[in-house]
Amino acid sequence: xxxxxxxxxxxxxxxxxxxxxxxxxxxxxxxxxxxxxxxxxxxxxxxxxxxxxxxxxxxxxxxxxxxxxxxxxxxxxxxxxxxxxxxxxxxxxxxxxxxxxxxxxxxxxxxxxxxxxxxxxxxxxxxxxxxxxxxxxxxxxxxxxxxxxxxxxxxxxxxxxxxxxxxxxxxxxxxxxxxxxxxxxxxxxxxxxxxxxxxxxxxxxxxxxxxxxxxxxxxxxxxxxxxxxxxxxxxxxxxxxxxxxxxxxxxxxxxxxxxxxxxxxxxxxxxxxxxxxxxxxxxxxxxxxxxxxxxxxxxxxxxxxxxxxxxxxxxxxxxxxxxxxxxxxxxxxxxxxxxxxxxxxxxxxxxxxxxxxxxxxxxxxxxxxxxxxxxxxxxxxxxxxxxxxxxxxxxxxxxxxxxxxxxxxxxxxxxxxx
Ligand SMILES: [Zn+2]
Numbered sequence: 407x408x409x410x411x412x413x414x415x416x417x418x419x420x421x422x423x424x425x426x427x428x429x430x431x432x433x434x435x436x437x438x439x440x441x442x443x444x445x446x447x448x449x450x451x452x453x454x455x456x457x458x459x460x461x462x463x464x465x466x467x468x469x470x471x472x473x474x475x476x477x478x479x480x481x482x483x484x485x486x487x488x489x490x491x492x493x494x495x496x497x498x499x500x501x502x503x504x505x506x507x508x509x510x511x512x513x514x515x516x517x518x519x520x521x522x523x524x525x526x527x528x529x530x531x532x533x534x535x536x537x538x539x540x541x542x543x544x545x546x547x548x549x550x551x552x553x554x555x556x557x558x559x560x561x562x563x564x565x566x567x568x569x570x571x572x573x574x575x576x577x578x579x580x581x582x583x584x585x586x587x588x589x590x591x592x593x594x595x596x597x598x599x600x601x602x603x604x605x606x607x608x609x610x611x612x613x614x615x616x617x618x619x620x621x622x623x624x625x626x627x628x629x630x631x632x633x634x635x636x637x638x639x640x641x642x643x644x645x646x647x648x649x650x651x652x653x654x655x656x657x658x659x660x661x662x663x664x665x666x667x668x669x670x671x672x673x674x675x676x677x678x679x680x681x682x683x684x685x686x687x688x689x690x691x692x693x694x695x696x697x698x699x700x701x702x703x704x705x706x707x708x709x710x711x712x713x714x715x716x717x718x719x720x721x722x723x724x725x726x727x728x729x730x731x732x733x734x735x736x737x738x739x740x741x742x743x744x745x746x747x748x749x750x751x752x753x754x755x756x757x758x759x760x761x762x763x764x765x766x767x768x769x770x771x772x773x774x775x776x777x778x779x780x781x782x783x784x785x786x787x788x789x790x791x792x793x794x795x796x797x798x799x800x801x802x803x804x805x806x807x808x809x810x811x812x813x814x815x816x817x818x819x820x821x822x823x824x
Contacts, residue, residue, distance in 0.1 A: 410436045411818065413785060414452035415459030417443065417775055420761055425753035428798060433461060435781040438817035443775055454785045454813055454820070460792075460802070462756075463773040464523025464782035464814065465726035466763035469626070469665045469686035469715025471528045472539050472552070473497045473506070475513040477719040485632040485695050486604075488720070494562050497530040497555075501564070506535030507542050513718075514546035518814045519822045520725045523782035524549040524764065524772055526626060526663055526686070526715065528599050531555045531565050533575045540583055544592035547816035549772055549780065553599030553626050554579050558610045561601075569606075573613035580623050593780070593817070595624065597663075602628040603651045604638050615656030624661035624768070627652065629685075630674070631666035632697040649674035658683045661768055665717060666691075667705065668698045675708035684711035684766050689732035691720035701740050702733070703748025713766040714758050727806040730755035734803075752800040781818035786810045 417431040432449045434442040448457070455461055473496055480492040500506040506529070517525065525543070529536030529552055536554040543550040556572045557565055567575075576598050583596035598621075600606045600614045618625045630636055630648050639648045649670065652658055658681035667685035670678070678685065687700050705712060715721075716729050723729050737750045750758075764772040771779050788802060788810050795801035814822045 410434060410441075411454065412449045412452040413454045413461050413783060414449040415455035415457070415461040415785065417445070418460060418462035418756065419443070419775055420757065421753070424757055424762065425751070426756045426760070426799065427753075428460070433775060433783065435783070435815075435818045438781055438819070440775060440777055440779045440781050442777060458787055459812070460786045460788060461775065462784050462786060463760040463775055464784055464816065465521045465759045466524040466767070466769070466773050467517070467522050467716050467726055468526050468663060468713035468763045468767060469688055470525055470718040470721075472510050472513050473500050473528075473530050474719035475509055475516070478722050480719070481694070483695070484634060485697060485720070486634050486638070488695060493719070494565055498562070498564055500530040500532045500535035503532070503534040503538040506530070506532065507538035510539035510542035511546065514543050514548055515822075516724060518546065518548070518816065519811070520808055521784045521811050521814060522724070522726055523814065523816050524769065526551045526597070526767060528552070528601075528626065529554050531557050531567060531572070533579060537579060537582070540586070540594055540596065544586070544590060544594045547819060547821060549593040549769060549782065551595050551597045551624055551626070551767070553597035556598070556600045556610055556614055557605040558607050560605045569610035569613055572610060573617055576614065577617050577621065580617070580621050597624040597626045599626045600657070602635070603648065604635060604642065608655070611651065611655035611657065618659070619656050624663070625657055625659070626663045627657065627665070629664040629667055630669040631692070632695065633669060636669050647671070647674055649677050653677055653681065663713065663767065665715065666697070666700065667710075668692055668700045672708065675705060675710055679709035682711060684713050686713045686715040687733060688715050688717035688721055689736040690723045690729050691717035692736070693732065694722050695720050699736050699740050701744065702737055702750065703740060703744070703746055706748065711766050712758070713763045725806070725808055726759040727803060730759050731803060731806075733758070752797065752803045755803060756799060781815055783815045784811055785813040787812050
């Protein structure tokens with residue numbers, strides 16, 4: 407066993423029922439992995455933590471865009487105008503791989519300081535720029551899935567490529583990333599990322615679907631975020647259903663992450679459930695771009711698997727705790743308008759932004775405090791008297807302050823300390 411580290415405090419553990427529980431204890435880490443979880447035993451002189459610390463898994467962001475990191479908060483647009491006016495110009499800069507590497511490095515450092523240790527992200531249409539971002543996230547030690555964006559229409563010409571070329575590049579980057587991760591011990595993979603069906607011809611979508619099937623690659627895209635987007639899909643695809651377009655292209659499956667899903671109908675929800683695809687709910691983005699409130703209760707009743715993401719920069723929040731808070735607030739608004747209940751509890755929200763997201767994405771050893779799990783750990787010291795709270799998980803969530811994060815560890819290495 408290599409160098410060991412002990413962390414003591416109140417541990418945030420999975421409760422086995424899709425929530426979390428708090429209990430005093432000590433973690434023993436070695437070789438980037440949690441070796442032991444001792445409940446009820448506080449190390450009097452731990453390497454990190456202590457009596458007043460809360461020790462929790464790092465957060466998992468199931469949907470965000472690395473090249474949009476400097477575009478947070480560009481307000482006054484809805485989705486399609488925002489893409490054209492704010493986002494496509496920012497993504498053009500990634501033609502220079504040095505720019506891409508610099509932005510991705512900065513994004514990784516910032517996310518780690520907010521407690522996010524794993525991300526599912528988009529690069530841009532640029533092959534070398536996306537590759538540079540993969541190297542940057544790997545160097546930061548994060549667990550990540552990143553995809554070169556595929557677009558061959560309805561975007562500025564400098565961001566469009568031919569379908570055949572894009573599919574070739576996506577296949578090659580998937581294979582390159584597998585070799586890179588294996589040789590470096592990096593926790594990174596490349597996904598196939600058709601941006602959304604508006605910016606992809608049927609030829610590109612089916613080429614991407616074949617690549618997903620052949621390589622058993624994960625897939626990321628967007629679906630049914632805004633009404634304007636859904637109307638454009640109906641025009642471009644002769645009135646076919648949005649989810650049906652992806653299904654016909656072979657893009658749905660257990661490692662398919664479709665962001666948003668605000669305006670899905672019952673048949674679309676059933677298709678997502680039947681194919682075990684997941685919706686990455688992005689409540690802060692849906693609010694910021696005024697896309698609408700996603701009905702998580704309806705998705706859950708249909709059996710659709712769920713994850714939750716920041717959707718930077720459509721979403722303005724980098725902290726997954728505040729994204730979780732927005733998810734609860736969305737569920738309260740939807741419950742009030744439908745009368746069907748389904749308000750998400752704080753314990754559920756904590757679980758979702760940690761091992762719940764990781765499980766959905768297929769990262770079974772990530773973001774959980776249990777023996778054998780990757781040691782992605784946050785040491786947090788709240789300034790509220792959470793021990794005496796009636797609902798400590800709610801108090802932690804709503805009183806949360808990023809300044810509480812004393813330390814972020816990725817694979818057992820301390821990467822930030824305030
Ligand atoms: Zn997005």
